[in-house]
Amino acid sequence: MNIQQAKNISIKSIMESFSLFPSKGNDRTAFYFALDREERTPSLSVNFVGNTAFDFGTGKKFDNVSLVQAIKQCSVSDALKYLAGLDYAFIKEEITAKRETSFEISAIKDLQHPALIQYLDSRNINFKTNYLREIHYEISGKKYFGIAFENNSGGFEIRNKYAKLCLGKKNISTFENNSSTLQIFEGFMDFMSFKNMDEIFGNPSADYAVLNSISLTYLLEKMIKKYEKVELYLDNDNAGDKGTIELKNIFPNANDQRGLYKEFKDINDFLMSR
Template identity: 35%
Template sequence: MNCKQFNTILLEEVLLSLGHLPTKQSEKEAWYLNPFSKENHASFKLNKSLNIWYLFSDGIGGNNIDFMKRYLNTSISEILDWTENQNFSSFQNHRIPNRKLENLDKTYDITEVKNIQHPALFEYLRERRVENQTEFLNEIHYRMNDKNYFGIGFKNDSDGYEIRNAYSKICLGKKDISTINNGSNSIRIFEGFFDFLSFKNVEKFLEKEPSDYIILNSVSMVNKIKNNLGNYQNIELYFDNDGAGNHAVEMIKSKNEKAKDCRILYSSFKDLNDWLIHKKPSNERQLKCRRR
């Protein structure tokens, strides 16, 4: 996706993915509380016809890129990376031909769900260094646009599947988080399931006991969980090292004082799986997460 394509996405969808709802709206416009800071009266206006915004309290405005640059305080490349991981329905028609679709309407049929058997999928898992974690995965065969496909499937809480192979990154069914409940008073939260699988590979080296786990399957899902973690004594966050990850960490920490940013483990890498693929430190037992 490029900047021009991102700016065609409905800004109200972008705002919704970040947890912002209008205080009032009409067919042509919508008003929001300031998304960048606290305020009591809505001063953020969205022009639906032009898909542009204006913040009257600060005298600034612009398009989607302008909004996300200020919201995430990060580079355009990281904004576009964040966008690729979202499920904006107003951009789905552009993404279908490239098979880079986060969430599909019912234009597919799942034809088979089984244990992973296909050699190509095992090879892909070996490349990601998580080939020993197949207990959390399925091999999914599905039909879409009169063609047959297959991939690694990771189930979410709405019975949808995150599908991955060397060529595709899609979601079949409703987009949702995935929770693994072990009855623990600790919880670890990951952006994607490859990060979760990567952590399971080093959990013992880090002298960590199994806990409960949440896999967001999209960083925008942080809004769904940020207010529901109060029963946990320990909250560990393993998000990407980018602007969206930074923002998600701050959102959870602002609501949960016990939350710890654990990205020091892979601070020089894009994410936990990238670290596992490229570096296996000898002093894993000494690595501890810390509060940032």
């Protein structure tokens, strides 16, 4: 797929492929919440007719390709690959749910669906783990399934090849093993990648915290347990820089471990390079 072909894909379908739905709008334009920050009033204006978006908070303009780049933090070529997959896969689903639409979980079970196992395999992650489950759910009468990672509020971070969303209340995920060491990760894919490389990172008895969103660093202030050692394994990007600074303010003794994979965007990229 080339850039011109990518521009012909419905921008609404692109947003829906990431489980992003408008807060308000009509058939021509709609407002979404910002892609890179938490906000109470949506500031991202999306033009369904022109296939463009404008962030009133930052002044940034997006076409289909740059929009995918911003969401996935990827290169132009990777964005085009994603859009090529959208062209024949996700658009056919025609999701019409709004951001506030309720959902219903129909099943949570051990991972067994071939598509989900294949997705994890493509990212070099072992599906045989107690941390991940297979979830089946409905939104506006449409049935979906994905990989589920539970947070501390009983909500689920959901991933599959075409979707990234949270069902239920957003929160961090913590796992305590009575350790004096706390290891902190940005997302569960990085956490699972880390667990797939114990021979490199070691310390399987540590306590773990997965932010599930870089905006949730403040929730770690509520952790009563005092740790002798805190290790940070965030992404090598602007959001990771910001999160690292915020976490060091919470844990003055925290050590930034990103030098271990400094040539890669995140731990999963590092794992996939091996």
